[in-house]
Amino acid sequence: MSVPILFQSSVFSLNPTRPPFSPSLLPATTPQPSPRLPAPSPTRPCFLPAPISCASPATSESASPDVDVVIIGSGMGALTTAGDLCQKGLKVGVLERYLIPGGSSAQFSRPGYRFDVGASMIFGLGTEGSTNLLTRALATVGRAIPSIPDPVQVRYHLPDNLDVSVARDYETFLDNLSSLFPHERVGIRKFYDECWSVFNSLNLMPLRSLEEPRYLLSIFAKRPLTCFNVLRFIATNAGDIARRYIKDEKLLKFIDVECFSWSVVPADMTPMINAGMVFSDRHYGGINYPAGGVGRIAEEMVEGIREHEGCWVRLRANVKNVLFDHSGRACGVRLATGEEIRARAVISNATRWDTFDEGGLVPTEHVPEAENRFRDRYIKSPSFCSAHIAVREKDLKVSMRAEDGMDCHHIMLDNWDDMEVAEDARGTLFVSIPTILDKSIAPEGMHIFHVFTPSWMHEWKGLSSKEYKAKKQRMLDTMVSRLERELVEGLSSAIEFAEVGSPRTHRRYLGRVDGSYGPVAGKRLNGLLSMPFNRTEVDGLYCVGDSTFPGQGLNATAFSGFACAHRVAADLGFIETLPQPVDDWLTKLLGRWRLLL
Numbered sequence: 001m002s003v004p005i006l007f008q009s010s011v012f013s014l015n016p017t018r019p020p021f022s023p024s025l026l027p028a029t030t031p032q033p034s035p036r037l038p039a040p041s042p043t044r045p046c047f048l049p050a051p052i053s054c055a056s057p058a059t060s061e062s063a064s065p066d067v068d069v070v071i072i073g074s075g076m077g078a079l080t081t082a083g084d085l086c087q088k089g090l091k092v093g094v095l096e097r098y099l100i101p102g103g104s105s106a107q108f109s110r111p112g113y114r115f116d117v118g119a120s121m122i123f124g125l126g127t128e129g130s131t132n133l134l135t136r137a138l139a140t141v142g143r144a145i146p147s148i149p150d151p152v153q154v155r156y157h158l159p160d161n162l163d164v165s166v167a168r169d170y171e172t173f174l175d176n177l178s179s180l181f182p183h184e185r186v187g188i189r190k191f192y193d194e195c196w197s198v199f200n201s202l203n204l205m206p207l208r209s210l211e212e213p214r215y216l217l218s219i220f221a222k223r224p225l226t227c228f229n230v231l232r233f234i235a236t237n238a239g240d241i242a243r244r245y246i247k248d249e250k251l252l253k254f255i256d257v258e259c260f261s262w263s264v265v266p267a268d269m270t271p272m273i274n275a276g277m278v279f280s281d282r283h284y285g286g287i288n289y290p291a292g293g294v295g296r297i298a299e300e301m302v303e304g305i306r307e308h309e310g311c312w313v314r315l316r317a318n319v320k321n322v323l324f325d326h327s328g329r330a331c332g333v334r335l336a337t338g339e340e341i342r343a344r345a346v347i348s349n350a351t352r353w354d355t356f357d358e359g360g361l362v363p364t365e366h367v368p369e370a371e372n373r374f375r376d377r378y379i380k381s382p383s384f385c386s387a388h389i390a391v392r393e394k395d396l397k398v399s400m401r402a403e404d405g406m407d408c409h410h411i412m413l414d415n416w417d418d419m420e421v422a423e424d425a426r427g428t429l430f431v432s433i434p435t436i437l438d439k440s441i442a443p444e445g446m447h448i449f450h451v452f453t454p455s456w457m458h459e460w461k462g463l464s465s466k467e468y469k470a471k472k473q474r475m476l477d478t479m480v481s482r483l484e485r486e487l488v489e490g491l492s493s494a495i496e497f498a499e500v501g502s503p504r505t506h507r508r509y510l511g512r513v514d515g516s517y518g519p520v521a522g523k524r525l526n527g528l529l530s531m532p533f534n535r536t537e538v539d540g541l542y543c544v545g546d547s548t549f550p551g552q553g554l555n556a557t558a559f560s561g562f563a564c565a566h567r568v569a570a571d572l573g574f575i576e577t578l579p580q581p582v583d584d585w586l587t588k589l590l591g592r593w594r595l596l597l
């Protein structure tokens, strides 16, 4: 049965007559930039370097920076950086091209509904340890949001009738998996315990910039054994550790899917540090759904940032390019409107390709050689074809109650060989039904399904409008029929409306090259350390978000945000560092070592 698609071409777009959320988040008509750098204060130490002047290439005039730091984009990496910098006393401006903040972690509204644009399975909202980075990001701007604990991270529906639920309780999960692979009971525990070893070490440290030597030395001095334990894993991938303990090929395939579900590469290509975080934190801080929808996190961050004096967030502010001074240092940005904003540091939350590739934010003559290294090692992962579906509960033939065993998150695969396939909705199918946890985001008696599967941009290029619509319809029908067959009987006749987004939609509304989910290793790399950190080879220009260490995921981008804020604040003199020559020398040494990996 074919499911009608409504609002076909407008997924993620908003009804202009209806504000999507609180009016205070609507674009400020006038920015509130700080006109000049404030005088040194107790939060602005005396080792603050003199303000730079920034000669506009167009006018050659000098101008005082409008803010200390300008950030391009408002994804979770950007908002975390901005929150932490505001808290440290810097004047920060955030420029977002779209009309809602949050990028892939935003939400869009339809009458009565709040749909998560991308992420729905949320790590990092726990209350303990140091890895609860979303809770910490919110705290930098004095905010907290209630969240709803998810008793099951995800239920896998895999080939050979392999049906595995990952319970919040670790022992329950191990028992469940071991009952399916009794001959591997010991190996299963050893593998996942190694993940805990990584996680427990990370969870003892304040997570900051790995390219700030004073911080690194201080944590080495305080916790040498913990640091050595992290180093033990830093150049390994999850597949290496899994094969050390597990021999059963089907179980190894399960671990591949476990990794693929967030890293979009198999275990052999997934860094062990990330696997340790994900496979343990789901049992430690757990998966928690933000009450009111995932976009609430970005909305609260924006409101909190705006409360800091001299800090602002502007929506519908499309940055065209980064500006440079006569010495080649990044010193501001130019918007598509021609407006220029000066800053002492510029941070790009756009993808690496949208920042440095031809036509990107950095003009070709300023793109450093070092970017070739990134291109050589990392490739774009596919985008997604996603459907946001409103479903009438009364017309379904299954119970949608959590008490009856319906889970929020599901991953489906029909053939092991299709795990990485990104064509015709044959590959891995991701399903989130957030209304299982939070009924407030849909009208009474209705459910929200977010169903998506990897898809390449090239498949959607060059289609006529009719062909494009027909392709969306085919993809929707395939996804719905797979879901109906496996889990939700009666789904196709219970659909109120569905909106389908293609890679073109992701490109258009999320501002991401080819709609890509982000960088993945193009060849086998040793762990995670060759992923770019926040500094770039361009003076004054930094990157943040999932194109930087440690990669994709909301909590991961919050990590990159804290790391970026730390390094930027250190470079601008807001945090004490080692004496500059030593700091420079050690940072370069670390950079060289990373290149060897």
Ligand SMILES: Cc1cc2nc3c(=O)[nH]c(=O)nc-3n(C[C@H](O)[C@H](O)[C@H](O)COP(=O)(O)OP(=O)(O)OC[C@H]3O[C@@H](n4cnc5c(N)ncnc54)[C@H](O)[C@@H]3O)c2cc1C
Pocket (backbone or CB within 6 Å): 072, 073, 074, 075, 076, 077, 078, 095, 096, 097, 098, 101, 102, 103, 104, 105, 117, 118, 119, 120, 121, 122, 123, 317, 318, 319, 320, 349, 350, 351, 354, 361, 384, 386, 452, 509, 510, 511, 512, 517, 544, 545, 546, 547, 551, 552, 553, 554, 555, 557
């Ligand atoms: C379908 C889908 C499902 C996902 N599910 C999960 C999940 O369940 N759990 C999880 O943890 N993660 C999930 N993720 C991944 C996670 O959402 C992302 O890794 C993370 O949100 C990326 O954050 P970011 O900081 O890199 O920025 P992005 O979210 O990419 O935001 C960047 C922002 O910059 C803006 N921008 C770009 N260029 C410009 C410019 N020139 N001027 C102004 N603004 C600009 C964009 O409009 C955008 O708002 C999912 C992603 C997708 C797409």
